[in-house]
Amino acid sequence: MNNPGPPAEFGLIARHFRPLAGPGSLDLLDDAALLEPPPGRHLVFTADAMVAGVHFLSDDPADTVGAKLLRVNLSDLAAMGATPLAYLMTVSAPRDTSDAWFAAFAAGLARDQARFGIALLGGDTTATPGPMTLSLTAIGHVAPNAALRRRGAMAGDEVWVTGTIGDGALGLLALQGRVPDPDGWLANRYRLPEPRLGLALHGVVSACMDVSDGLVQDLGHLCRAAGLAAIIEAGLVPRSPAALAAGEDWLPTCLTGGDDYELLMAVPSNHTDALLAAASAQGCRVTRIGRFGVGHEVRVLDGTGLTIRLDRPGWSHF
């Protein structure tokens, strides 16, 4: 007479996560999911965790939390030149998390699933006595030997970025009341980064990564991977109207703050036209900001050619 009815955990999953489940998920009812790999393709994997109070604000709208969790991982797929396929997610939630929070969180995921062509494959939901802690593993696919890599920049290659730099860091400061953000544009950029998927960069760029921990620090990664130096001109780094309106005092924050999720690329100078064509096809802005050279440092020059000293190169989550 023991009726093993599903406990709360299973109700949560059925209400909010099963509607997100795609092919191979087996409706989240089995111990694991099944995936037939796309024929002739290699798979690309990335995993990122987000903790309330560290990577997002506890009072961020739940739909943006779900979307950001997915997008920071999609940005890693974009940096490899991969096409999104599926994702797994674990959610460790405080026991007093409302059903409405889960509903909005799932709605944010559902919208982005439709937009980016990806679906939930599996995961786990648990309680935590700590802050909401989310982990997502994204799976993409790419043609063999076509993945973009961090290594590969050559001396003389130009440094290019997509979009605008610094909005995410300023958006966090805006949400903390430290930077004016009259129309909420900066906050929106912090909450909803734009993964630069779909750019045909294979054979065009010699190295690529996404800027998540600060432009200067992340450029250092490309330099170390290639055994090179880089010089960028602060005046060339693309900033949004909202970032410019915040004032020049915030320039160092833009150069070193995290949460950009734009692509940082090494581009041979004779590939400029191909890069511009690839970007134009996706309606994506790209900007040349500097050049790789011999050495091992990243230098940022002001308008007079002098080196700008920065207190820290970027952001560490630890």
Added chain:
Amino acid sequence: MNNPGPPAEFGLIARHFRPLAGPGSLDLLDDAALLEPPPGRHLVFTADAMVAGVHFLSDDPADTVGAKLLRVNLSDLAAMGATPLAYLMTVSAPRDTSDAWFAAFAAGLARDQARFGIALLGGDTTATPGPMTLSLTAIGHVAPNAALRRRGAMAGDEVWVTGTIGDGALGLLALQGRVPDPDGWLANRYRLPEPRLGLALHGVVSACMDVSDGLVQDLGHLCRAAGLAAIIEAGLVPRSPAALAAGEDWLPTCLTGGDDYELLMAVPSNHTDALLAAASAQGCRVTRIGRFGVGHEVRVLDGTGLTIRLDRPGWSHF
């Protein structure tokens, strides 16, 4: 003159996690990992999270925490009949976590990687103001259409389990001082479950899952998936000498406690010999404990044929 030296996060990864990184991980230096799927195989994915104080004890030895994190996921692969391939992991650690803790955590993973034939593919390390929160996505592979499933049990099939049931739940109680455990055997079973990989169960079992939330509750999942009932005899449920020594008062705990990570199988009665041969080939104990039938309940019978009433069928992590 800004030297973008790697911050603490990268040192941690280099010291402790890079040595775990396998083929396709790109030494954890890129934005994502690359994997060429094994030709002709389907992939199997599972993800589980573990939170200190919920799924393991904060003072559990760190090497067992790493091993358990991997093993609970390997148990899901085992339940699908899959062969381990690679894993991704996110670690959200309190800022005061010692380097020694990370070293031991990684050592536990390294030992199990060698034993189970799996390697680290990628992941993320972040700080958290809350308890240590770990998430792991395991990837396995299986022949097309050979994955074991939860659905598929037929009326008349026998209910079988691997290993012994209840040790994990009693082990947690032992660590809390509520159950005697003179030689630490039960605690060890709680900390280091044994994933039942490598059993040749395709074509032998009609349904399979791993017991992680309590035998009775998990048997309910097999029943619901098949639209069936099941009756098990408590006296047939295999218990370890340590579990038996704890006394009959703990029988309900063994039947409903979590953390077994044994396989629960539906087996047509004419497949018994094949099951025993598959188990024998791996040195794995299997025990028949009951039968599936028409209906929709799980009943547990005592030695006189009376139904045992249980306060709860199993364990919810939420």
